[in-house]
Amino acid sequence: MIKVKLVLIFSLFILATACKKQQSEANWLARVNDRLITVDEFRLFYELDPNFGVNSSGLPALKTELDRMIDQHLALILAKERGLLKEPPIKRAIQWEKRQAVLRAYYRTKIGQNIHIEQADLRKAYVQRNEQVYLRHLFTKDEKMAQKWFKELKKDSSLFRRFARQAFHDSILAKNGGVLGWLPIAELDEALAKGVDTLRQGQISRPIRTRWGYHIVQILNRKKPAIFREDEFLKQQPLLEKWLRRKKGLALSQKFIAQTIGRLNPQPDPQLFLKMWLAIKGDNNLEKMQLTREHALTSPLLEKIRRAMKNDLASPFIHFKGGSVSLAAFLGLLQEIPLTQRPRFKTPRELSLQLAKIFRDDYLYRQALKEGLDSDPQVLAELQRFKENQLYYYFVNEIVDTLKIPAVVVRYFKTNDQTAIDQFPEITKFHTLQEWQFNKAEQILHQRLRRSAPEIEIDVQKLQEENKRINWDRPIRMFMIRKPS
Incomplete structure (x- = not known):
């Protein structure tokens, strides 16, 4: 009897693994040698990048992002060949990320089963999260730049438009002073939503740190939902549940940590x-x-x-x-x-x-x-993505350090000398010399990585479907939870 049960359990495990593998393979968007990139992986990848760069919208932008994701995998392969993963700073960074991923998995196992979401919670969250705000914002990955903007804006709020031109590649936001229009708070990133919720009308926030970088927002107006729309509630329900789970999970994590510290009393x-x-x-x-x-x-x-x-x-x-x-x-x-x-x-x-x-x-x-959580599949996947990302930017910065910049390009950014446009027409897409350098370094790295002739296959139809899913007319698309068009 025990033997039969063991065989049955093992068979179910194999079946579940096979189904999961088939589902993953059916959902693949690109193949890079033996690495499969799924639609879900790609979606998470590009939603973490707040600006698509030169190709700022549409299918070309998505193709650029997919190329970057593929290049990041190829960069990891190159790094392994060069033995970079054994270098102390890189090894230390990877080990640190592993610790963080394992801790996240530990919290999931200890807390996840205690998170319960009731229908009443979802309806209450819908009302809270669908208050709309009319706002404008600035974004930078540089904390010092964000602090500089904030310091200047405290003296003169009219500088917002000038800083918006510096902040955005996106022509809409650059031209309209960073105005995002009316937005439900539910569609903002959680850290942004929390920051917005504490602001008075007209008040400019301190720099708000999110997973992308640093934001400064100003509330120009507010309005609460006039009626409860059942159809809209049902559309938002999966996202509301995700938001509530994260919120309750954070509270339970803090309680779990406090209890652990209280018990140990270090x-x-x-x-x-x-x-x-x-x-x-x-x-x-x-x-x-x-x-x-x-x-x-x-x-x-x-x-x-x-x-x-x-x-x-x-x-x-x-x-x-x-x-x-x-x-x-x-x-x-x-x-x-x-x-x-x-x-x-x-x-x-x-x-x-x-x-x-x-x-x-x-x-x-x-x-x-x-508890063996260092072998948890999600931990391993998170660590893989971290390695790919870190090694890619290691090579990009290596190229930036040795990149020879044409004098005409330097003059364009220093004195607005327009003669560079004929030779480098894409230069008008960049606001600083550093941005231009970084983009050029990415192009050079792309060419180097593809010389190794990797086997790459892209499902163009799925990429087109993903493009249709995005409402590219929304000026803040990268800072919000996307919804199908």
Whole structure:
């Protein structure tokens, strides 16, 4: 009987795997050697990019994005051939992303089953999310640029139109001052929706960080839905459920984390933490503990701490219920974190809170490994996409660093010398020399990657269907949840 059950379970597993594989293969949009790119993968890829670049709309824009996705896979192959995945900075970045993907999977397993969405919740969310706002916005991937715009706009809000011309390739937004028109809050990215919800009419937001970059928005007007439309509610129901699941999931995650921390009660050793802080400060003045500027735990600073506390490296630094972590082990953990993700601080409290978060994530990561979540299919897929993306931009930046820029191009961006247009007609699509350089580097990389003669097959019909699905007339298409035209 047991043998029959095992055979049945195994057969069902094989059948489910085969069905999933057939479904994936039936939904493929492109083949690159032995790699299948599905429609869903591609949709997620291009929706994470807020600007299609030179081909800013239509089928050419989608084809450009698909080419970029294919090139990212080819870049990973090239990186493996050159042994780049063994380079310490790249290896560290990949390991960090793996930890984050495993943690996300851990939260899904612990919290997902506790998320329940009722019909009443969906209807309430529909009313809340369908308040409409008339707004304009700016976008940049550069945090410093966003902060600069915000600082200038606080002095003179009329600069919004000028900054919009700098911000957008999209001719509609560049010409109309970034005005997006009337939009339901439900269609905005969640971080944007949250930021918009706190603004008064006419108020300009601080830079709002989303997965794409930094946004500055201004609410020009608001209006609530006049009636509850059942047909529109049914259309939005899948998206509303997704939004509610994410919202409830975040709340449950925070509760789960708080319970975990409360149970473990991790605390840095007071004397060792004081020694660490004084080593960071570089003096023994206990009256003035705050730093004059923000610091990051760079590798030289970590080495400075090691030297100053060489006699304490074996001592317990983090105490928690059931154990402790030595100073040497904790400094080693910090060293493995990519520089951009390491703690930044000006006060002892800020550093202490961030060290506690690092301990928490490391503890939960180890728990997740015990459950084998590093082999979770979604974790592996997320890690694959991260590698492809990172190595692609590694090669792009490598080309940018060595790219020779024609003098006529430099003059165009510095003095608006129009003679460059005859030789480089696409130059009018770019607002800065850096954008032009980056685009040129992508073109060069594209040519290099295709020289390896990879086997590439694209389902043109599916690409055309995807193009029909998008309403290209909507000026903010990349910052909203798309709906079929």
